[in-house]
Amino acid sequence: MGAFLDKPKMEKQNAHGEGNDLRYGLSSMQGWRVEMEDAHTAVIGLPCGLRPWSFFAVYDGHAGSQVARYSCEHLLEHITSNPDFQGNAEPQVQADGAGDGAKEMEVEEPSVDQVKVGIRTGFLQIDEHMRQISENRKGSGSTDRSGSTAVCVMVSPQHVFFINCGDSRGLLSRGGTVHFFTHDHKPSNPLEKERIQNAGGSVMIQRVNGSLAVSRALGDFDYKCVHGKGPTEQLVSPEPDVCAVERSEVEDEFIVLACDGIWDVMANEELCDFVRSRLEVTDDLEKICNEVVDTCLYKGSRDNMSVVLVCFSGAPKVSAEAVKREQELDKYLESRVEEILKQNGEEGVPDMVHVMRTLASENIPNLPPGGELASKRSVVEAVYNKLNPFRNDDTESLTPLSWKQGKEKSS
Known part of the structure; x- marks a missing residue:
């Protein structure tokens, strides 16, 4: 594991x-x-x-x-x-432009x-x-x-x-x-599972013989020793x-x-x-x-x-409008972090879990699609560290489980 x-x-x-x-x-x-x-x-x-x-x-x-x-x-x-x-391609010697011999094969x-x-x-x-x-x-x-x-x-x-x-x-x-x-x-795929079983193995807890989480891989030779079976018929196939x-x-x-x-x-x-x-x-x-x-x-x-x-050459290009939206989003997040810290000033500086949980509960416009608030954690953390430079490292706030599910930080 x-x-x-x-x-x-x-x-x-x-x-x-x-x-x-x-x-x-x-x-x-x-x-x-x-x-x-x-x-x-x-x-x-x-x-x-x-x-x-x-x-x-x-x-x-x-x-x-x-x-x-x-x-x-x-x-x-x-x-x-x-x-x-x-294949059957034959190498060809290409003469260079000056006629001084072979340029490349x-x-x-x-x-x-x-x-x-x-x-x-x-x-x-x-x-x-x-x-x-x-x-x-x-x-x-x-x-x-x-x-x-x-x-x-x-x-x-x-x-x-x-x-x-x-x-x-x-x-x-x-x-x-x-x-x-x-x-x-994956071992649970029907065709993969059939091959594994034909090789004398089993699929338990969605793993080969209850252990390996993939059904094809290079190496893993402990799973490639079934006599009478070819390399593509083993428990794990390359x-x-x-x-x-x-x-x-x-x-x-x-x-x-x-x-x-x-x-x-x-x-x-x-x-x-x-x-x-x-x-x-x-x-x-x-x-x-x-x-x-x-x-x-x-x-x-x-x-x-x-x-x-x-x-490729057809990839999206940098857009002035998108850059402006990104800058506005970063400024908004910076100001919100400052507000959250000020609001809790009398109770002491809140931890990053509290800050992230508060932001996660809000409808923040123009967050990057697919990344959402998680993709902006570095922006939030930079402001938080600037305003609270003596905090201890908080590894719990690195996972969204704590701030998305409202899990309190353990003492």
Whole structure:
């Protein structure tokens, strides 16, 4: 299940980049967990002559971070280097403009079917490779029992290939709505449950053998040792779902990849609406991703949190009107916090739970859709700390359960 800290670790790992008419940003935060088990990949321009292609992924590790880290570093190589992905394309030497020799090796782009088959082969190959590494370590007593989900996108000039193995999730926003999203691999899913039972396992409390919460993953080799069954027939399968979505240059807005620490507290539409509203007030994709993980923390997520945001040229642009609304909202919240503190002056300074509970009971206009008051907690906290600089850290107010349900702070 995983253990928790007394106070969340809110330091973030960030990255951003651009190329191939894409911009991306990412954020990763440990949160309440005692260990950071997530990993991520962002590559603009793929090897094997596929410079116009890009690859992004989020890996959510469990029972350790080893599989997530190894997949982060090697999965793309396993996909692009296998013959199924490359097909029968022959490398061609392109002469440079000055006639001074070979400029670079280029290959014919693989077909949609080749990409799908190659991705599946790459997943099975890396899983078997990690199994062999784990087997070789058994003698030293350092067997790796960790596993990891993987949600990825491979973006070509014509398609977006969504790749999912586990319960991390990816989605595409097109024309202002959720156009596509991956489906989580949970043991309670009828097809997943059938495979588990055929392999001699069971689904209890919505977990494989009452323990593992995902039915597909890389690693987790304790669940992949049923004799007479192939790799995709085990209790836990490493086989990904791969779906090719044709790109729409005009309507495609952005892709979001995130682990279940995000999806546990935000629905597809909520996260899409929130990201879209943030894109209208800033073009800093790292900042938007940071706001996503902070908002999910304040909404009550107890897990590691990682999110990758990939924007197409059709993504919402910064709007002067939206920026003005945001500034007005922040000023309103600042003034309300001051009023709440003054109103309780004779009774002593109220804690953050009281402040958040009071604001939650009010009808505040123009709160960011999907994020609501949780997305503005940092604004509230900044004013609160300025007016009450000697307060003790109040971790209880980090969860909305205390202020939404009127729970009194324990003494």
